[in-house]
Amino acid sequence: MNDRAPHSMSVTSGRRGSVALARVSVNFGQLLVVDDVSLGVAPGEFVSIVGPSGCGKTTLLNFAAGLLPSDVIRGSYLVGGAPPVSGNRDIAYMLARDALCPWRTALENAELGAEIRGVPPPERRQRALELLDKVGLKGFEDAYPKALSQGMRQRVALARTFSLDAPILLMDEPFGALDAQTKLQLEDVLLSLWQREQRTVVFVTHDLSEAVSMSDRVVVMSARPGRVVADVRITLGRPRSVRALQKDPAYHELYSHVWTKLEEGLSP
Amino acid sequence: MTDRTTTWTVPQIWAGRVAILVAFFSLWEQVAARKLIDPILIGRPSGIVTFLWQEIFVTGSLIKDLGWTMLGTILAFLLGSVCGVLVGMVFVTRPTVEALLSPILMALNAMPRIALAPLFLIWFGLGIGSKITIGFSLTFFIVLSSTVAGGRGGNPDHITLARTLGASETQIFRKFILPSAVPVIFNGLRLGLIFALLGVIGGEIIASEHGLGQTLTVLAASFKTSGVFAVILLLALVGVCITWGMTWLENWLLRWR
Numbered sequence: 097m098n099d100r101a102p103h104s105m106s107v108t109s110g111r112r113g114s115v116a117l118a119r120v121s122v123n124f125g126q127l128l129v130v131d132d133v134s135l136g137v138a139p140g141e142f143v144s145i146v147g148p149s150g151c152g153k154t155t156l157l158n159f160a161a162g163l164l165p166s167d168v169i170r171g172s173y174l175v176g177g178a179p180p181v182s183g184n185r186d187i188a189y190m191l192a193r194d195a196l197c198p199w200r201t202a203l204e205n206a207e208l209g210a211e212i213r214g215v216p217p218p219e220r221r222q223r224a225l226e227l228l229d230k231v232g233l234k235g236f237e238d239a240y241p242k243a244l245s246q247g248m249r250q251r252v253a254l255a256r257t258f259s260l261d262a263p264i265l266l267m268d269e270p271f272g273a274l275d276a277q278t279k280l281q282l283e284d285v286l287l288s289l290w291q292r293e294q295r296t297v298v299f300v301t302h303d304l305s306e307a308v309s310m311s312d313r314v315v316v317m318s319a320r321p322g323r324v325v326a327d328v329r330i331t332l333g334r335p336r337s338v339r340a341l342q343k344d345p346a347y348h349e350l351y352s353h354v355w356t357k358l359e360e361g362l363s364p
Numbered sequence: 365m366t367d368r369t370t371t372w373t374v375p376q377i378w379a380g381r382v383a384i385l386v387a388f389f390s391l392w393e394q395v396a397a398r399k400l401i402d403p404i405l406i407g408r409p410s411g412i413v414t415f416l417w418q419e420i421f422v423t424g425s426l427i428k429d430l431g432w433t434m435l436g437t438i439l440a441f442l443l444g445s446v447c448g449v450l451v452g453m454v455f456v457t458r459p460t461v462e463a464l465l466s467p468i469l470m471a472l473n474a475m476p477r478i479a480l481a482p483l484f485l486i487w488f489g490l491g492i493g494s495k496i497t498i499g500f501s502l503t504f505f506i507v508l509s510s511t512v513a514g515g516r517g518g519n520p521d522h523i524t525l526a527r528t529l530g531a532s533e534t535q536i537f538r539k540f541i542l543p544s545a546v547p548v549i550f551n552g553l554r555l556g557l558i559f560a561l562l563g564v565i566g567g568e569i570i571a572s573e574h575g576l577g578q579t580l581t582v583l584a585a586s587f588k589t590s591g592v593f594a595v596i597l598l599l600a601l602v603g604v605c606i607t608w609g610m611t612w613l614e615n616w617l618l619r620w621r
Binding site: 161162163182183184185187188189191193195197198199200208209211212213240241242260266 | 519521522524525526527528529530531535539540543544546618619620621
């Protein structure tokens, strides 16, 4: 268990699937949202960012996705070796809310991302069908979102995210609105998808147990202005099952360690 | 129709409805026959039936006039809604154009359209052209404002998602803004169709060569009250059919709701 894991910035930056932040600060007008954050995510790594509300974790994701103007940022932010741009094909973004189109069926929703990025119809349909199967929605391909539960809708959103062949997945509290049981199920679905393909995941959440159970590393941020308080390597083995971990003492030990760090970050 | 605590079956409900109508028309017939109220004022159900039979199946004149009215309504509706949707979409996608034109159109819309009818009659004559213009002037603004409202009511998450996916402006419009606006636009279309009918009938009442509105004025001027009621009944039927047809179309188009 080593805090402040080596960033290996020089190694990770510039490679496809890597994310590298060096001394990044973000100001919205007078408001300092993110303060001097340095962070490296290697290709294929699953990194969670946790912290209290308003600590700038979503801002960091939005930045990587090219959703913010470049004049609010200082420092260097590289996604796959290049500065962030919106519509970067190396990135798949999953929002907190499912953002499904109610006028599209589950299958059409799962295809949406690939459709916009110009993947030919037979190919994207095949991929979407496969992913709907993997997220456990076989038989619901033609259902409209109104007929799906919250958990099922988020499964469709997972399928839509994974049906893009982007090496970097940015996830902004994708399971935040789900009940505890559904959340555990979907965390396992996400892990199984990720373990097959080993894509880079940057996962923002305020749920510590979610972060510890899924990630390779948990980055703890302080209250605003957001700073990195700790970078904890999660030494649990792979493949993991989130549900099985709930009874694992090693998991609980890591959890309380991260919790301590988070509390330190809350008290100034 | 929701079944709450009703213990009546559907056929019973229908039988009840028929009974109420039969009772109402019998009462009306008796009141008119015994001259408790002068039939010149209220007409007679039997007179209405005779009139309808005569004018629909014998002379066919009512069908011809209905045809003129419906032709005017449909053309007014089509022109008005197509223009309304197109201008509305330009407003949604080009805020400058909206800032420029919106107040002018609002002022036009504030004019009581029926007051413009005499002007339209001078410009487009007694024929169907003036009726279409009146109907158009009503439908256009209704559909325009619902299109603008629908185009604004999109889900911001969709736009965020579209931008991270690298969607072009055209894609954002076609795949997100337009489909999410359809339900609201449809409310405008439904209302627009009723108002197209209203505009056409209104125009025909003021001055016309054909149409149910014109028939109505002629009948009323010669105190053929049963005939007036017959035409009103026919118009009510047309209204019901329009509403029913639009509901069917809406349910089919918006089956995802």
